[in-house]
Amino acid sequence: MSRRLSRPTLVAQRSAVIIALVVFLAPVLWLALTAYEPSRAIQSTPPLPWFVPGLANFVIIAQQFDLAKLTLGSAVISAGSTLLSLLLGIPCGYALARARHRGAIILAYVFLAIRGVPTVVTLIPFYLFMRQIHLLGTWWAVILMNATLSTAFVAWMMYTAFRTVPTEIEDAAIVDGCGGFGAFWRVALPLVRTSVVASALLCMMFAWNDYLNPAFLTRAETRPLSVALLTAFGGPTTSSWGTLGAMAHISTIPIILVALVLNRFLVAGLIRGVH
Amino acid sequence: MSFRLTPLQRRSIFLCLMAAPAAIHVAVFALYPILRGMGFSLFQMNLMQPWIHHFVGLRNYTDALTDPTVRRSLVVTIIFTVGCVAAELVCGLCLALLLWRDSAFNRFATTLMLVPITVTPIVVGLIFRALLDPSFGLIGYWLLQAGLAPPQGLLGDTHTALATMMGIDVWEWTPLVALILLAALKALPADILDAAEIDGAGGTRRLTRIILPMLLPSLFLVLALRFTDVFRTYDIVFAATAGGPGDSTNLLMLLAAKEGLTFFDIGYGSAISILMTLCIVLMVALLIVTLRSLDRRMNQA
Numbered sequence: 001m002s003r004r005l006s007r008p009t010l011v012a013q014r015s016a017v018i019i020a021l022v023v024f025l026a027p028v029l030w031l032a033l034t035a036y037e038p039s040r041a042i043q044s045t046p047p048l049p050w051f052v053p054g055l056a057n058f059v060i061i062a063q064q065f066d067l068a069k070l071t072l073g074s075a076v077i078s079a080g081s082t083l084l085s086l087l088l089g090i091p092c093g094y095a096l097a098r099a100r101h102r103g104a105i106i107l108a109y110v111f112l113a114i115r116g117v118p119t120v121v122t123l124i125p126f127y128l129f130m131r132q133i134h135l136l137g138t139w140w141a142v143i144l145m146n147a148t149l150s151t152a153f154v155a156w157m158m159y160t161a162f163r164t165v166p167t168e169i170e171d172a173a174i175v176d177g178c179g180g181f182g183a184f185w186r187v188a189l190p191l192v193r194t195s196v197v198a199s200a201l202l203c204m205m206f207a208w209n210d211y212l213n214p215a216f217l218t219r220a221e222t223r224p225l226s227v228a229l230l231t232a233f234g235g236p237t238t239s240s241w242g243t244l245g246a247m248a249h250i251s252t253i254p255i256i257l258v259a260l261v262l263n264r265f266l267v268a269g270l271i272r273g274v275h
Numbered sequence: 276m277s278f279r280l281t282p283l284q285r286r287s288i289f290l291c292l293m294a295a296p297a298a299i300h301v302a303v304f305a306l307y308p309i310l311r312g313m314g315f316s317l318f319q320m321n322l323m324q325p326w327i328h329h330f331v332g333l334r335n336y337t338d339a340l341t342d343p344t345v346r347r348s349l350v351v352t353i354i355f356t357v358g359c360v361a362a363e364l365v366c367g368l369c370l371a372l373l374l375w376r377d378s379a380f381n382r383f384a385t386t387l388m389l390v391p392i393t394v395t396p397i398v399v400g401l402i403f404r405a406l407l408d409p410s411f412g413l414i415g416y417w418l419l420q421a422g423l424a425p426p427q428g429l430l431g432d433t434h435t436a437l438a439t440m441m442g443i444d445v446w447e448w449t450p451l452v453a454l455i456l457l458a459a460l461k462a463l464p465a466d467i468l469d470a471a472e473i474d475g476a477g478g479t480r481r482l483t484r485i486i487l488p489m490l491l492p493s494l495f496l497v498l499a500l501r502f503t504d505v506f507r508t509y510d511i512v513f514a515a516t517a518g519g520p521g522d523s524t525n526l527l528m529l530l531a532a533k534e535g536l537t538f539f540d541i542g543y544g545s546a547i548s549i550l551m552t553l554c555i556v557l558m559v560a561l562l563i564v565t566l567r568s569l570d571r572r573m574n575q576a
Binding site for chain 2 (some may be wrong): 013014016017021022023024025028030031034044047070087088089091092094095096098099101104107110111112113114115116117119120121122123124125126127128129144145147148149151152155156180181186205208209210211212217226229230233241244248251252255256259260263266
């Protein structure tokens, strides 16, 4: 829509958007600020309107946690899960979109159903399975688990994306001697790259932020940031909002940066995924 | 080489090979565990007491269905799921309509909307637990002073905890719904919208008669995505209330995780999980049927 709006409508629209932005951003901003606030100030009654900022909370988490190792854990888990899901999901989505067999539709619905299954259903048997094959506690266990959910998601996204690519272009490429794989790799895939980026971004965000799977499948040395967040906060009695805020800086800033940089692809990719 | 494949046969073999790795992965790491979980649900077994391992048939299921905790939990889960999805859909649609017109301001606002989606759900739960705390929370303290919240805070009172928890979920996921719907709105063909405007159709009429019917496929995607995700919510509730106070926010997912992963009562935990799966399959099937008939009716009119 590119019509011009009347001035009062425009003002109303802008103020509504600004109110929404405040509602959605203020809580996050609050947590970011607590990182610089001494814990006594955070927990005072009534809440203080201002405080003297300091970096004490960052010093505490740097002493308590091996931050480099935790970040490495998160990075390996999310990169590994995303790569594996793309590697498995993209060719599968292509095959589903191009196959004319009824089995393909059944497989597509199985993938959708897999996404709907609650994690606990698979987590208990998966935990025992990983213990059996001696992968419990390793990054592999979490990556394999995340990849099952994400592969189903990527396959479904790419299935809808590849259906928007006309087959005539690929047929021409095959006649030119490109071969089946060449037609997929050199013709179809570049046309849906926004969808690839969008699904990669969503997979990565899921793997980076997930708590339940790594909490049960990793051990102390392989723990990611999402699990350490709760440790940084402490138990229900010894809550420490300041260290949580400091830890949340480290766990959230990378993902926000990636999301902001790839934002254009996310929206463009979703448009394709939807139609 | 005594035989040659026709191009069509080669094509099908190629497509099968493309789909095979994903299918094998899902079969080994998802279907096999699910089948094993179904098997576990027929046994009385506990990892803490490995010597107990009897076949009990469907007793875990009958136990679960007659357990008042499970029943309360099921009611809580259904209220939570339906309420959250409905609110997220309405709020998300309003937000998407607000941001529809292309301008620098709206593009900037859309980018900022991404922030809540990127925050770890565990952290979201904790943020609101602090903000709503009646003694030091920035919102909770003043609500209490104004007499708008119970003395234990909105999350600490059995009457308000569930509704508050739903509000938190809506806060976290409305932006994602808005983004998907915004993407869909921007892809709508402009000529049809212009024609409707020239015909003099009013704002509400345009929305219900033209825009919403054309948005149905994306509304379906959003509903299916959110229904399945909200139904298995764990992180934010675990962090904000851990199911309490009492059982007021004890979602099925928390219950199943507690039985299976904390008490290691594998048989019972698996039975609850399988029941959850049946519920979600039923809900999504119902959703598909409803939307199909809605689609038929709207596109006939």
